[in-house]
Structures are given as structure tokens and as C-alpha cells.
Amino acid sequence: MSRELKDSVAIVTGGASGIGAAIAEKLQAAGASVVAFDLRPEAAPEGVEGVRCDVSDDASVRAAVEHVASTYGRLDIVVNNAGIGAQGTVETNDDDEWHRVWDINVVGLVRVSRAALPHLRQSPSAAIVNTSSIAATAGLPQRALYTATKGAVLSLTRAMAADHLREGIRVNAVNPGTADTPWIGRLLDSAPDPAAERAALEARQPHGRLVSADEVAGAVVYLASPSSGSTTGTAIAVDGGMQELRLRPA
Known part of the structure; x- marks a missing residue:
């Protein structure tokens, strides 16, 4: 793999x-120094520094970001993947669950980006x-709350891209389809007929x-790299054609 991200410092x-670990590994393979923010930092991939960070807690986020900036002397890439x-x-879902999922999936992204922006402006x-x-x-059944948060992430991506382009910061998103991750594995295990x-x-x-997860990571690395220097305010679908294609039945 190209070492295009050599000397870069990335937070995931x-x-x-899951997808986050695959992203961390691929960024590292491209030459970046990578720090994984996670509630279980000890599980970070080999060679990736794990830092305990709760994205629902602003103090935890700010401490983790400042650790990266002070340890590595810079910050170039932020991947808001936690969710x-x-x-x-x-x-x-009751109100408490709506607030909990929204706080992690949407406001968590805000907290991390807000803390990182002063450092990203120097990159x-x-x-x-x-x-x-x-x-x-795409409208998916039985996913109302999750869909609301991810729709917000997509809209927020565009707004952030507009706000920060002239500061030299590009903002994009990836839209994975149903990915083979531990969360999907747990859903399958709980189904009456997992194979079906x-x-x-x-x-x-x-x-x-x-x-x-590796396919999603590949799109993230592209969007994070200088190769996509004219790409901002957009999203790459990594979904096997689910959004745009309408194939006839086999």
C-alpha cells in the first residue's frame, strides 16, 4: 500500500x-500514526495506540484529543466512527433511548470534531x-432511531464541509451497507433463524x-488522504449497490 499518509497523525x-479497527489498521498501513479512541482501548489493533475515550463525555473527549496532540505534536485526520x-x-424506543443513541452517534461526533478542530487547522x-x-x-424497516442519527451524520457532514473548507479542512462521509461486524453478528445470533x-x-x-469492514476502511483511507484533495462535502456508498442499483431477480 502507498505510504501517502507518512508523518500524519490520525484519531479513529x-x-x-469492527469497522473502526479495520480503519485504524489501514490508516497505519498507509503510513499514519493512529490512535484508537475506545471504551476498550486494550483491544486496539497491534501497533495502534489505544486511548480510553467516552464520546458521550466532553471531558473525556477533550482529554483524549489533547493527549494525542501533546504526544504526537500534530493532528491531521479524525475518523468519527464510534456509534x-x-x-x-x-x-x-422510549425517550431515554432516543437521547442515549443520539448523544453517542451524533453529539459524540460533534464533541470529537470540536475538540480536534484547533489542531486540524494547523495541519x-x-x-x-x-x-x-x-x-x-434508504428507508430500512425497524431502524427508525438508528436511521435518524445516521441521517443527521450525513447532513452534518455537508454543513461541516461548508464551514471548514476555507480553513483547509475537508469533511466527508462513508455510507456502509450492512457490514459483517460484531454488532450484526449479535443481531444474527438473536434472530429466531440466524442463517435465514x-x-x-x-x-x-x-x-x-x-x-x-476492510472495504469500508479502504474508502475512509481514500477520503482521508491527499489523493482526494478536491473531494469534500460528499459521501461514498460502500453498499454493494444497494442505494443506486435495481437489478432484476436472478
Whole structure:
């Protein structure tokens, strides 16, 4: 892999598992020094520094960001990947759950970006990449709360891109389809027929399988790298064609 990110310093929230861990590994392979913010920092990939950070706690976020800036002397890339899932219609979840998921998936992104911006302004090639979802662009059943948060992430990405472009900071997003992650694994395990549920999720994506975490990570690294220097305020769908393609039944 190209070492285009050599000398760069990157933060990946939720970087110790699933898509976040794949992103951390791929950024590191591209030459960046990577710090994984996570509630379980000890699980960070080999060679990636893990720092305990709770994105729902502003003091925790600010301390973690300042640790990175003081330890590495710079900050160039922020990947806002930390998030939690939710199932159900608008009737399913009570107010407390709406506030909890929104606070992590949306306001958590705000806290990390807000703390990082003073350092990103000093970078010669600053980039923020937010993890949104296919749920932001396609109506999925039983995902009302999750969809609301990811739709907010997508809209916020565009607003942030407009606000910070002239400061030299690009802001983009990735929209993964249903990915083969620990969270999806837990959903499958809880289904009455896990094999049938997996087959249904795979069939929903035109390429006929779940998206891999590594495929999402590849899009993130592109958006974070100088190679995408004219790309900002947009989102890359990594969804096997689910958003845009309408294939005839096989």
C-alpha cells in the first residue's frame, strides 16, 4: 500500500473493533500514526495506540484529543466512527433511548470534531471522515432511531464541509451497507433463524453478500488522504449497490 499518509497523525473513534479497527489498521498501513479512541482501548489493533475515550463525555473527549496532540505534536485526520445501533419503529424506543443513541452517534461526533478542530487547522492536509450508513439514504424497516442519527451524520457532514473548507479542512462521509461486524453478528445470533436472517441481509445487497469492514476502511483511507484533495462535502456508498442499483431477480 502507498505510504501517502507518512508523518500524519490520525484519531479513529470506536477504533478497537469492527469497522473502526479495520480503519485504524489501514490508516497505519498507509503510513499514519493512529490512535484508537475506545471504551476498550486494550483491544486496539497491534501497533495502534489505544486511548480510553467516552464520546458521550466532553471531558473525556477533550482529554483524549489533547493527549494525542501533546504526544504526537500534530493532528491531521479524525475518523468519527464510534456509534451504537438501535432497532424498532418510532414506537419501540422510549425517550431515554432516543437521547442515549443520539448523544453517542451524533453529539459524540460533534464533541470529537470540536475538540480536534484547533489542531486540524494547523495541519497541511486536514481531513475529517464520518461514518454514516445506507440507513441515511434508504428507508430500512425497524431502524427508525438508528436511521435518524445516521441521517443527521450525513447532513452534518455537508454543513461541516461548508464551514471548514476555507480553513483547509475537508469533511466527508462513508455510507456502509450492512457490514459483517460484531454488532450484526449479535443481531444474527438473536434472530429466531440466524442463517435465514443472514441470507436475507445478503440478498438485500445487489452484490449478494455483506460488506466487509476492510472495504469500508479502504474508502475512509481514500477520503482521508491527499489523493482526494478536491473531494469534500460528499459521501461514498460502500453498499454493494444497494442505494443506486435495481437489478432484476436472478
